[in-house]
Amino acid sequence: MGYSNSKMHWTPLQVGHMNQMLIASKSRKGWLTTDVRDPAKDRTITSDETWDFGKVMGGNITIEPGVTLTVKCEVNMPNDGKIVVKPGGALIVDGGFITNTACTGFWQGIEAWGNTAQGQFGEPKPTYQSLVVLKNRAVISNALIGVQTYKPGDATMVGGVVQVEGYFNEPGTYTPEGATFYNCRKAVSFLPYNNHSSWNPTIFVVNRSFFHHCDFIVDNNYPGDDNFGAHVTLWRVYGIPFKGCHFKNLRTGITESAKLGVGIASLDAQFTVSGYCVNQSDQQGVQCDEEFLMRSTFYGFDHGIDARVASTDRAFIVNGCDFSKNVVGVYSFGVNSFQVTRSNFTGGNQNVELTGSDANLFRQMGVFTTGGHGFRIEENHFQKANGAVNEFAGTWINNSGEYNSQVYKNAAENTDFGFVGEGICMDHDHSAFIGLQFLCNDNHNPGGQDILDAKVDGQPLSNYHSIRTQQGSAATPAENTFTQDPNTPEDESDFKNSTDWNLNYWYNTVNSAAAIPLDVTNGWVGVAHTDNTNSCPTKMVPGRVHPISADGLIGIRSEFAAAKDAYVATAYVYNALMDGGNTDVLIDEVQRTWPEDAWQLHDELMMKSPYLSPEVLREVTKKNIMPQAMLLEVMLANPEGTKKGGLIKWLEYEAPNPLPQYMLDLIVASWDQKTFRTQLESELGQHHADMSFAADELISEWKNDTLSLNTDSILSRWQQVPSLGARYSEVLTRLERSEYDEARTLMNGLGNTYKLNDTQIQERDHAHLYIDLLANASTAGHDLLQLEPAELTVLREVAAFGCDRPALWAQNLLCFGYAECYSPCTGKGAAQKALKRPRPVPVKEEPSPLTVYPNPATTYVTFAYTLSEEAKDAVLVLRSMEGREVKRMPLTAKVGQQLLDTRTLAPGTYSVELLNDGTRLATERLVIKP
Secondary structure: OOOOOOOOOOHHHHHHHHHHHHHOOOOOOOHOOOOOHHHOEEEEEOOOEOOOOOOOOOOOOOEEOEEEEEEEEEEEOOOOEEEEOOOOEEEEOOOEEEEOOOOOOEEEEEEOOOOOOOOOOOOOOOOOOOEEEEEEEEEEEEEEEEEOEEEOEEEEEEEEEEEEOOOOOOOOOOOOEEEEEEOOOOOOEEEEOOOOOOOOOOOEEEEOOEOOEEEEOOOOOOOOOOOOEEEEEEOOOOEEEOOOOOOOOOOOOOOOOHHOOOEEEOOOOOEEEEOOOOOOOOOOOOOOHHHHOOEEEEOOOOOEEEEOOOOOOOOEEEEEEEEEEOOOEEEEOOOOOOOEEEOOEEEEOOOOOOOOHOOOOOEEEEEEEEEEOHHHHHHHHEOOOOOOOOOOOEEEEEEOOOOOOEEEEOOOEEOEEEEEEEOOEEEEHHHHEEEEEEEOEEEOOOOOEEEEEEEEOOOOHHHHOEOEEEEEEOOOOOOOOOOOOOOHHHHHHOOOOOOOOOOEEEEOOOOOHOOOOOOOOOOOOOOOOOOOOOOOOOOOOOOOOOOHHHHHHHHHHHHHHHHHHHHHHHHHHHHHHHHHHHHHHHHHHHHOOHHHHHHHHHHHHHOOOOOOOOOHHHHHHHHEEEOHHHHHHHHOHHHHHHOOOOHHHHHHHHHOOOHHHHHHHHHHHHOOOOHHHHHHHHHHHHHHHHHHHHHHHHHHHHHOOOOOOHHHHHHHHHHHOOOOOHHHHHHHOOOOOOOOHHHHHHOOEEEEHHHOOOOHHHHHHHHHHHHHHHHHHHHHHOOOOOOHHHHHHHHHHHEEEOOOHHHHHHHHHHHHHOOOOOOOOOOOOHHHHOOOOOOOOOOOOOOOOOOEOOOOOEEEEOOOOOOOOOOOOEEEEEEOOOOEEEEEEEEEOEEEEEEEEOOOOOOOOEEOOOOOOOOEEEEEEEEOOO
8 A cells, every 4th residue: 555644545656566467477467458459559659669578558559660669578469459560660579478468369460561662771670661570589479460571451561571580609509599479370471572672673682581490380279260371471572581490280189181271381482491500600502510400390281381383483492301290291383493402201190181272182292293393302301100190102293294303312211102203294295305203212111112103094195194204314324222122012112103104214233232123013114224323422512502602603504505515416316317307297208108108118117217206106007008017017116116105005995907915015025125216315315304404403593592583594594495394484484574475475486396285285375364364464453362353263264274384373373362272183193003004805706817918919918827826837828829839938926917028929819828737727818919
């Protein structure tokens, strides 16, 4: 009581002390105010202030331009209250704790307003943007959006800066001093903003926001229902780094994958997630020693990272991170040139039903990418968790398209699927040297499958689904190591192929006997030994690790130029040999050939062998002017051509005159031949792969430049990569630069450079529709996440096209901006059985031992025979009507065809006898006409 004699009142000091005690008591502070914001209690900060004792706010807090509020205490906000930091103002939470008053429900969070037209320059705080700094174990709790870098609903006020500072002690030891976002529905949200330099507004530089040792956590105290979305969302921003950060979903009792949320969700954004090196400062192009690396982690999510593109060709980097108990660790939807390196993935132990966009996955995965190419997935470790309740795949590559991509030097341990290529992962016109490769990966997967090449039934052009048909090359063997599990031979556990294509795999056992894929799919072309070796060196050497040094960039440019020169020289020779140098001319010649010219056509095709394409071989068969024995000779002379494009199945079931089974078996047996064409395609593939990898290194480095975004260099390098996939990367780069006319022109010219099939023509047309949509929205000034109803109708129309690249871009925009998410075109092919050619339906009646056709004959005749027993002195005898023996033709096979050139025989009637071991089995008449 007061100090007067009556002691009937409290002094102001006593009231203040009681107020402080109530604030300090977590169980009683809610008594000081209601949960609802009272506008009369809003507080405006007009001069620098430091709060070092707890406060309970009844209204909003607004920080004026040029003013800094430093919070070192606990601040309790009303549930619908917020903190606004105006441009030029700053909020520094230095060990403070900002939450809601009653610890139930959400408060609105921090709005860091910006100026979209201005850069983030200015020291120590930006001149035109707001600044929010969190450090010394600061906590933002129970916010609807912890920090949003914009004024909601105002596209002109974007660009606020968020910085989480982590401090470390002397080299070798550290005490993290960053910040925590705890039980926020969304921790941080970025809207489209391009930071630029103070002296040139056309040069985009990296965003000044960063997160060093920041924890993002939701647990069972989360005040919402099943509405947690993502800890961080990034939309069209550039250069946001996360170092030594931990993303966690610790909530229990969730049974659907879609309700687990995401660690980082991005659309058209460039960002980097990496470990924090605690014993050395960042050095250009130098990896941190493992013992001093504080890894970033992702735990308990649907997707640890969910990255997508819709209108840019931006990418992301993941390096030195750990992913555990996620449905998918890294989920990349249409992103090109991303990097996932030196990270650990443990999975299969998230016990939920796969729902939403996961419905087609059918299994949990370390890295899943669809519709992207030019990526670097290197030196990662994938492992199925102990006690896992679901299947787990290490790396799953879906529809990487017509581009030389590779998955290099990773390890898979106890996974159900180590490394999977699915859908269209190669250029069907250049399948031997453009497409996805698995190189130098180490497998230890008892009971699982090491490498799987899978098709997806129901997709367009599923007969063109495959990875690159040459895996490795004679010069550089693929050198994966395999489990060689003797307990599961029926499952093709080393290398399984469920596509219509046949693969040529190059290996050498100098490094390891496990380099031989012993357990492979029936019909897969056999492994080929080579005297050359591949030591599988690390590509992440000093100077060649992001950020790459100046000398490293010079070296990569030199490697690109050398590989390009070698590719051009080899391609010149190859193209001159293929189909005589002109496929279209040869096909036209086949189509104009008459039956009586069959021998001449046969001789010309044999001269051009083994360089006949599947297209020419298919056309010859469709023309149906050659007897099957003659056609077989041509097929056997072109083993590389017959094992491509599903030709063998077409010959068996769809050809006008399907080949009998024994001929198909002979063709399949011919695939073991290694011709000069095999060697030439191997060399061509190696040069193209070397060129593509060097280009990918340069493009990825420019996309992730730590200073500025150089789209000129990116565009120039894409233009130098000769593959269809690179053209669509060009389109995305054009869209990023708002060069819509140039994007249309590029699409219009595709048919002049590439032989487009019907589905690829449709994809090009869909790209036109999508480009027009973005161009019209830009002209009208419409935000892509706030499109008009008519525009949304067009966007949904493009998305409904399914699996091509424009559809993927549209789907990404709908998912990120409108919560309309699509399942990827994946899943079904993985459940297929290995490719084993079905046998023809047996004919009920017994076949004739001898058939003669055509009969009458003019230039040739075919004798088709079937012996009841193995051949023993078997022979076909041609006799004149007088009984004189004209020709004797020995037979060695039990079933076969014998071709006879009749142009040297006199017109007339002949008899043909089939004999085996002295017994006449059949006699037929033959008529030869002039």
